[in-house]
Amino acid sequence: xxxxxxxxxxxxxxxxxxxxxxxxxxxxxxxxxxxxxxxxxxxxxxxxxxxxxxxxxxxxxxxxxxxxxxxxxxxxxxxxxxxxxxxxxxxxxxxxxxxxxxxxxxxxxxxxxxxxxxxxxxxxxxxxxxxxxxxxxxxxxxxxxxxxxxxxxxxxxxxxxxxxxxxxxxxxxxxxxxxxxxxxxxxxxxxxxxxxxxxxxxxxxxxxxxxxxxx
Numbered sequence: 001x002x003x004x005x006x007x008x009x010x011x012x013x014x015x016x017x018x019x020x021x022x023x024x025x026x027x028x029x030x031x032x033x034x035x036x037x038x039x040x041x042x043x044x045x046x047x048x049x050x051x052x053x054x055x056x057x058x059x060x061x062x063x064x065x066x067x068x069x070x071x072x073x074x075x076x077x078x079x080x081x082x083x084x085x086x087x088x089x090x091x092x093x094x095x096x097x098x099x100x101x102x103x104x105x106x107x108x109x110x111x112x113x114x115x116x117x118x119x120x121x122x123x124x125x126x127x128x129x130x131x132x133x134x135x136x137x138x139x140x141x142x143x144x145x146x147x148x149x150x151x152x153x154x155x156x157x158x159x160x161x162x163x164x165x166x167x168x169x170x171x172x173x174x175x176x177x178x179x180x181x182x183x184x185x186x187x188x189x190x191x192x193x194x195x196x197x198x199x200x201x202x203x204x205x206x207x208x209x210x211x212x213x214x215x
Contacts, residue, residue, distance in 0.1 A: 032214045033176035037084030039147050045210030046075050047181070049115075051097060052203040066205050070097045072115055076208060081120070082171075087123040087148035092116075116166055117185075119154025147171040147179060161192030161199065169206075181208040 032041055050066030074095020081088045094116040125148060149170045156163045168185025185204040192199045 034173055036145055036147055036173045036181055039082040039173060039179060041212045042079045043210045044077050045208050047206050047208030048073050049204045049206040070099055072097045082147050085087040085124050089121040092118045113159040115120055116157045117154055119152045119165060121150040121152045123150030134195055140147045145171050145172045148202050156187045161189045163187045163189040177214060179210050181210060
């Protein structure tokens with residue numbers, strides 16, 4: 001019997017030596033994940049903006065819908081600090097306006113070409129900034145994913161003029177690395193002209209998806 005066991009062990013030894021040990025690996029969690037209470041770091045992303053411009057066409061005002069003055073796809077880079085109470089970010093973006101064919105009295109109502117901007121965002125949780133009695137009008141379904149509401153100020157460059165930008169928006173956590181940015185930007189050009197158009201200001205509504213680096 002002992003000899004039989006020795007023979008079996010001898011035959012099984014190579015198989016044991018060559019056997020692969022399978023170890024289950026736990027999911028890797030980013031060292032600095034994006035959450036509603038903490039989303040700090042550098043980011044890149046893309047956006048689509050609707051230009052609801054109020055361009056004056058030969059003295060006639062135009063107040064259109066979100067895409068009355070064209071659509072602007074583009075990209076952004078930035079860095080933000082968000083700790084659940086305070087929010088601060090610096091962002092630069094650039095896009096190209098696409099003419100959507102709108103017209104008033106036979107004249108084009110929009111301007112194709114690039115739009116670049118540089119802005120600073122400042123915000124924070126409303127309750128954290130104003131006290132526990134502060135209320136919000138953000139839909140209940142989004143409250144749990146809200147990173148921060150914010151205001152933005154900065155500068156804008158266009159082929160026909162430069163302008164000043166103000167606006168507001170909010171960011172929402174989507175995953176460990178992704179967040180959503182919905183905003184509004186008002187741009188004042190001071191009655192700049194471009195061909196038949198006189199641009200006093202533009203109104204941009206933007207939706208962007210950003211990737212935050214976790215390093």
